[in-house]
Amino acid sequence: MNRLFLFQWFLLLLLFIFTKTSISSKPHKIPRLTPLPKNIIQDPNTITSSSSNLPKEFETYYYNQTLDHFNYGPKSYSIFKQRYIINSKYWGGSNSSSPIFAYLGAEAPIDGDILGIGFLTDFAPRFKALLVYMEHRYYGKSRPFGTMEEVLKDEDTRGYFNSEQAIADYAELLLHIKEKYSAQNSPIIVIGGSYGGMLASWFRMKYPHIALGALASSAPILYFDNITPQNGYYSIVSKDFKEASKSCYRTIRKSWSIIDKIASRKNGLSYLSRKFKTCSHLNDSFELKDYLDTTYAKVAQYNNPPSYPVTVVCGGIDGAPKGSHILDRIFAGIVAHQGNQSCYNTSNIPNETSLGWEWQTCSEMVMPIGRGKKDTMFFSSPFNLDDFIDDCKSKYGVSPRPHWITTYYGGHDIKLILHKFASNIIFSNGLRDPYSCAGVLKNISHSLQAVYTRNGSHCLDILSAKPTDPEWLTMQRNTEVEIIEGWITKYHADLNALKHGKKP
Amino acid sequence: MNRLFLFQWFLLLLLFIFTKTSISSKPHKIPRLTPLPKNIIQDPNTITSSSSNLPKEFETYYYNQTLDHFNYGPKSYSIFKQRYIINSKYWGGSNSSSPIFAYLGAEAPIDGDILGIGFLTDFAPRFKALLVYMEHRYYGKSRPFGTMEEVLKDEDTRGYFNSEQAIADYAELLLHIKEKYSAQNSPIIVIGGSYGGMLASWFRMKYPHIALGALASSAPILYFDNITPQNGYYSIVSKDFKEASKSCYRTIRKSWSIIDKIASRKNGLSYLSRKFKTCSHLNDSFELKDYLDTTYAKVAQYNNPPSYPVTVVCGGIDGAPKGSHILDRIFAGIVAHQGNQSCYNTSNIPNETSLGWEWQTCSEMVMPIGRGKKDTMFFSSPFNLDDFIDDCKSKYGVSPRPHWITTYYGGHDIKLILHKFASNIIFSNGLRDPYSCAGVLKNISHSLQAVYTRNGSHCLDILSAKPTDPEWLTMQRNTEVEIIEGWITKYHADLNALKHGKKP
Secondary structure, three states, rough: OOOHHHHHHHHHHHHHHHHHOOOOOOOOOOOOOOOOOOOOOOOOOOOOOOOOHHOOOOEEEEEEEEOOOOOOOOHOOEEEEEEEEEEOOOOOOOOOOEEEEEEEOOOOOOHHHHHOOOHHHHHHHHHHHHEEEEEOOOOOOOOOOOOHHHHHHHHHHHHOOOOHHHHHHHHHHHHHHHHHOOOOOEEEEEEEEEEHHHHHHHHHHHHOOOOEEEEEEEOOOOOOOOOOOOOOHHHHHHHHHHOOOOHHHHHHHHHHHHHHHHHHOOHHHHHHHHHOOOOOOOHHHHHHHHHHHHHHHHHHHHHOOOOOOHHHHHHHHHHHHOOOOOOHHHHHHHHHHHOOOEEEEOOOOOOOOHHHHHHHHHHHHOOOOOOOOOOOOOOEEEEOHHHHHHHHHHHOOOOOOOOHHHHHHHEEEEEHHHHHOOEEEEEEEOOHHHHHHHHOOOOOOOOOOEEEEEOOOOOHOOOOOOOOHHHHHHHHHHHHHHHHHHHHHHHHHHHHHOOOOOOO | OOOHHHHHHHHHHHHHHHHHHOOOOOOOOOOOOOOOOOOOOOOOOOOOOOOOOOOOOEEEEEEEEEEEOOOOOOOOHOOEEEEEEEOOOOOOOOOOOOOOOEEEOOOOHHHHHHOOHHHHHHHHHHHHEEEEEEOOOOOOOOOOOOOOHHHOOOOOOOHHHOOHHHHHHHHHHHHHHHOOOOOOOOOEEEEEEEEHHHHHHHHHHHOOOOOOOOEEEOOOOOOOOOOOOOHHHHHHHHHHHHOOOOHHHHHHHHHHHHHHHHHHOOHHHHHHHHHHEEEEEEEEHHHHHHHHHHHHHHHHHHOOOOOOOOHHHHHHHHHOOOOHHHHHHHHHHHHHHHHHOOOOOOOOOOOHHHHHHHHHHHHHHOOOOOOOOOOOOOOOOOOHHHHHHHHHHHOOOOOOOOOOHHHHHHEEOOOOOOOOOOOEEEEEEEOOOOOOOOOOOOOOOOEEEEEEEOOOOOOOHHHHOOOOOOOOHHHHHHHHHHHHHHHHHHHHHHHHHOOHHHHO
């Protein structure tokens, strides 16, 4: 088993842990906002490392960041330490006007992303770029108060934990870095993936005077306020499986009612627990269904080359001995994916990412992701906003604001609104990524471009280039880089023209 | 004396009251951010009226507004009543796609502006527009807590009193109004003057999905962070006087040292108090100089046709009997402007506008306006940021954030940044308005247009049309309206094209 393979496994495991968090308390009622756009890019060798273990060209700093950018009350004059990491190995220097590539951290400690997001280091030499990695407030070492658990318990401190404050942090910090490195003529390109990709596109829209352009990888900015149909995510998961194997798809589709039927029998749950070798006795049929559902979702989302985990799972399901029972086939799929284990863990341990993101979804990042029987291979489980709000209230005592994201950032009628407003954003997607259903897949204008691949998965384009990468992936990256190069060239030409009093 | 004349007087008096506020405590040290872009458009007949005295087509409503849009702490779930006024007399109706003209309230109760800002009612019939007037948070009847004095004393409540929260209010409220009036296809044009003009341009930049375009009248968006030279404002005041009369300009220029000289003599201040008929004995020479300076600034800012107050003041100064002492000439200018009074009041009474704006300038609206001897007719009084910060600290216990406005809204290199970003903003100015020094006076792109008049004053274009209006003013308004009409026509064409699957 090579290292890449191990890496995949690890990611899937992480996603699984993450995905499960919000369900256990109220099965069937609370729809999942996850599988989350997260933990996609962390190398198992770096995820537990602190930034002190990074190669020496990555230097760690802390900025005294404003706690509340939009308030002049006593608390907002508090500051907190925001971590950022600089790599100036490739940089052309302060007088060269070489660009700054700024990675916008998402809902995780920044450490894990630095080596995983190879896009920056891979293309830095070509641009002589200064690399900046900024940690998202409240994650990793950029948390104002105590542990994540402590922060979320305190209704005062958790209030400042949101996307508007986070991108304002990035604005303030990037201006600070420009000054610190005397890089006034260095255009900034912001780069992010998934939630971080949303932040990147929003940052360019809100702070065009700070970022020249944005690469927003797998950013489902249209999964709010019912712009995208609820079933979009699970429809693509289903399509991925159907494309891999129709018989595999059919087997999964049939399995849910069989699980329910067996679970409803006397000792049915014991039977299922044994059949699926669960580490602890199943509490109800949902627990098993959710475990399976999550596995299918994550393998679809991170269906990366060269192993293509959807194919691996379906290989197990289809490859079971002829005449096998449907549930034996399903289990064979799990074994093919997870490997032979003494038992399979259906429960989860919360981590700072799952906890933090749960708060973010219960405040503003309300993404109504549901499952319908009609267009998916899953059991029906629609998103119900009222139930979701009730659940958040019971957890935090406050209601989410489900319309705020579209009020602040827009999203409805995006083509009509943006075709004559904004510029220099690449919306990159892989169409096999379930989140691509809520991505921007058509060019909005000549400078708001959709760059996608038919076979790509979540955030694949910004991961490190590998010798095994298929040609379409290399081409996608090259297209993106050429667009960015075009922005930078035009920027310098405009700057030069303005200096000489000409029209840009 | 006709009504218009009375109106002028009243405005100037208000401005004077307003302008003085921040000086008295620390003369010479604290530079004025005022003369403020305010009280320009209030009709003396309406300024004290509550909205219940408005013509019946103006209907008053209150919206349950979110106190803190950028925080999910306990306080931010508080709501306050935000006042807004609707005039649907001219509106084409919900299915007509007729536009919405939305006036963004500035640093005053909204009542006074409604009849004064004639631009909306004058052009509503042509567009069949729905008219909306929204009051700025913390002014008028839209104050969350108690009186302005009480609000500003409380470090918690005053924290939410800023421009980012105010434009977020407008965003939320406009979406509410669109829903309430079933006006989903009605494009919104935001209109504002002075500080409200800044808000209008910023609103279009930050919320392009809510406003199709903005008319930003006399918006000094470049008077932050030293983008505009400090002396810009007073240079234009001086130029206005010089253009009206060189001898008048020279008289004023010479007067300051004479005042200082006399004041330094024994009983000098008594002499000056008598000479200028001050209502109370002058405390120092600065009090008189400041009174005069403020008068000159306000007459320059509101040098409106048909009376042109700069000409009136200079008429008094130049028209004094031959051989008159310089100070007699100066006083004659005051009398020409203010009329014959038993005494002239050099002190001021704070009002909610002056108090509220003082807080806004001491938090984020830090406009470094100074006076230099070189290029103005005034005594030297440069803006000193450190002194300003100290003064704000002593008043409120907190420091202003002088770089925040440019961090959030931009401003530096505006042509470079915006010529390929944003669209549909008219920056209108009158070049005789001292604030025009910090306005956008050149087209940035074909849809970010500067429309100015050589002889115009502060916010003149959005005031009600009058039979006495000079042709250049009528032409300016027509140009603006034609640009807006172009936006709306294009919007409907784009909407239609998109409906039929064509490229916009």
